[in-house]
Amino acid sequence: MxxxxxxxxxxxxxxxxxxxxxxxxxxxxxxxxxxxxxxxxxxxxxxxxxxxxxxxxxxxxxxxxxxxxxxxxxxxxxxxxxxxxxxxxxxxxxxxxxxxxxxxxxxxxxxxxxxxxxxxxxxxxxxxxxxxxxxxxxxxxxxxxxxxxxxxxxxxxxxxxxxxxxxxxxxxxxxxxxxxxxxxxxxxxxxxxxxxxxxxxxxxxxxxxxxxxxxxxxxxxxxxxxxxxxxxxxxxxxxxxxxxxxxxxxxxxxxxxxYFVDMFSSLKALTHKRRPKGGRVAVIANGRAQAQLLMDEMLSCNHNMQQADFSQETRTKLMDLLGPGCLVGNPVIAYEPITGDKLVEGLKILQDDNNVDALMVVLAPDDATDMEKVVDHLVQFVPRAKKPILNTLLGEYSMKPLRRVIDQSGSPAFRTPETAISGMGALISYHYNQQLLQQTRIPFFDTATPDKQAGINLINGLRAEGRRELTKAESYQLLKFYHADIYLGADDKDEQYSVEDDIPALKVMVKRDPVFGPWIYFGEGGHEVKVPVDDQGLDLPPLNAYLAAQLIERSRLYRQELQMYVEPPIFKKLQKLLETVSELVTDFPGIEEIEINPIIIGYRELNVHDVRIKLTEHVMPDMPEEGGYAHMAIYPYPDYLIEHHTFKDGNEWVLRPIRPEDAEQMQAFIRNLSDESRYMRFVSMMKELTPKMLTRYTYVDYHRELALVATTTIPNPENRGLPKEIIIGLAHYLRNADGVGAEYALVIADDWQGHGLGKKLMSKLLAEAKNQGLEYIEGVVLANNKPMLGLMTGLGLINDMDPEDPSMRRVWMPFDRK
Incomplete structure (x- = not known):
């Protein structure tokens, strides 16, 4: 290795x-x-x-x-x-x-x-x-x-x-x-x-x-x-x-x-084995003041945290448990001296509520409570809890040793509400950002295809004239080539722009960062606006519908005003506009700036007063995929690799790059392999992929690696016989530790062997490996796997003996980097 x-x-x-x-x-x-x-x-x-x-x-x-x-x-x-x-x-x-x-x-x-x-x-x-x-x-x-x-x-x-x-x-x-x-x-x-x-x-x-x-x-x-x-x-x-x-x-x-202190808080929280599924937090405390301090910090920070709203069943159970005078909203306050048994039982009730994603315990020293016994109960329960639980123990002299006991049990303990909220914020941000990480923009073939060539012709014509700035009409036309769902009106306000006076004007803007390339901003329009420091209404392309929606909802404008006015049809139009702008800057590296401002929300449409597009000083390539989308920090889903094919019997199949949402299909593909096929591929009798292996196969950084799948559709008996997509072949390569080569693998479903899938997948994989600048690609094949050896040598790979194992062959190809 x-x-x-x-x-x-x-x-x-x-x-x-x-x-x-x-x-x-x-x-x-x-x-x-x-x-x-x-x-x-x-x-x-x-x-x-x-x-x-x-x-x-x-x-x-x-x-x-x-x-x-x-x-x-x-x-x-x-x-x-x-x-x-x-x-x-x-x-x-x-x-x-x-x-x-x-x-x-x-x-x-x-x-x-x-x-x-x-x-x-x-x-x-x-x-x-x-x-x-x-x-x-x-x-x-x-x-x-x-x-x-x-x-x-x-x-x-x-x-x-x-x-x-x-x-x-x-x-x-x-x-x-x-x-x-x-x-x-x-x-x-x-x-x-x-x-x-x-x-x-x-x-x-x-x-x-x-x-x-x-x-x-x-x-x-x-x-x-x-x-x-x-x-x-x-x-x-x-x-x-x-x-x-x-x-x-x-x-x-x-x-x-x-902040430096937040690094430690986040690190403590992220060592927790449990991860929240959302941002709804429940708080339970042995006093109102410390709970309120924590709630104030929670509701004032921007960590996608929310105050969980308990079900009536949860409130009733808490009232019965904690006795007279307790508060069973959120936070939960026990005014009677709390015992370890009651605290743990309260946590069990809260974690069973479907409206709760994570829990926080806030304890202050209490001379009427045996805090050592309370902590003993906590450390017995918290590490095994179904949802993450973070603990705050205020104080130093008596509480610091108890915090250490909790820490050593595998559950984080914090000394102040502020540091605890920082830790919980890290957990929730991690969950939120992981959702963003898994997003890819996939082309939908039931929608109109952008006229990219018309855009190329327009931009090249401007370059030939020595111009870098498009007119309003030219900018609008370029957006329309990508089917932007906007209406460009006259400069003077007319009846088509008659809207409620208190609905703010909007703005969509693209600029370029010297490190991370183009970025997209959504916010208040109508005048020149600098992006406020606390505004999270910006993102990097590529965007899909989910990412566009999150960008809108994160923006300060939406959180403070827009969410009260925007109806779902208009919200979808805003999503689509952001997707269109993202696709435009992905396809055209030569775009330096875009400003659509102001955007006025009409009754059924987005009305635009002005559109401005500016090009980069230097001419950029017309086909950015050939240069690996070098102008972007995030490599987009390589939809240019998608191919549609037909078997000899007329059945259709698709060759495409793998996507994160293929995990379930991928697992089913591996499970359905015969023992012989599974052994030929993995040199083991493993029945399915481990979670880490599944992530490794389906989450691919297209900048460095590639996985291609062959898919077809079959009737789904669980859904009235409607077609469902299945994976029938996989070819992928993962970078080797030396950074210049990669190891490939190829496997075809048993029922689909002999249809030429392996040759198609492997040919495309080899071509892309060379395009990504690899110096060589290699794989290990069992010496008795004659069909695979024949396929690979037929594609030009070299068949060498494995010096350490005569039952294996190293089948590899060097790439000429000249």
Missing amino acids: LRHRLASFFEPKSLLVITDIELPILKALPASFAAHATVIHIQEGQSISTVLADSPLSESKELALICVQPSHLSAVLAYLSARPPQALLLLPPNVIDMEPKESAALLSQWVKDNKVMLLGARSFGVQRPHLNLNLSRSENAKAGRVAVVSQSRMLAMSVLDWALDTHIGLSAIVSLGETVNVDIPEIIEYLAGDARTDSIVLYLDKFSSGRELISAIRTAASVKPVVVLRAGRTDKVLMGSDQVFDAALRRSGAVRVH
């Missing part, structure tokens, strides 16, 4: 340490490295030249850890040149470098000449606690399941210090320093596939590649929670809009936090 190239940092097989200060690894070199490690500790007063000359390298090490004063760097690099390592980790020395530019240039040239990966300079380093491997200057972290990645060494040390105090274990901690050939996206990708890591915390400040960053985060967030803290919201030097970054993270499935 290929190792990821970053394994040289995270799990090196051999190690060289050169340092002139005391490092933790000098005191605790893991036993597993004893035979594969060389340590050169330069003592004070020793000549570095003499020490290095007396320690010749007999072999190249996989990783070199260097921590020396700046004046010694050139000597160390010259020493390493004889046997360059695969990776170099450069820790900061105690001495300030008075010539940092010269040192950086020297280091950059050296790693380039010797083809060495570099973390540093001024890196925190790397820790892998489960290996007892501390490649940093800091104290050893406790082993756990959370990975920390930081662009700041000081932030990494702060998170480590906090984790040690709160007994949160880490699977890895790394900061980059001033790297030249290792970047954040690649580290995220490595940790996404790391079996030791259940969640990832990122601290970011500056970045340049929106596509690579979002692609990596989307891949990671599809399988494990990702929390992101970014500094520099007010720093004008940093590239890119912070609000656009917010929108990108929403679509990536990650959770954004804005």
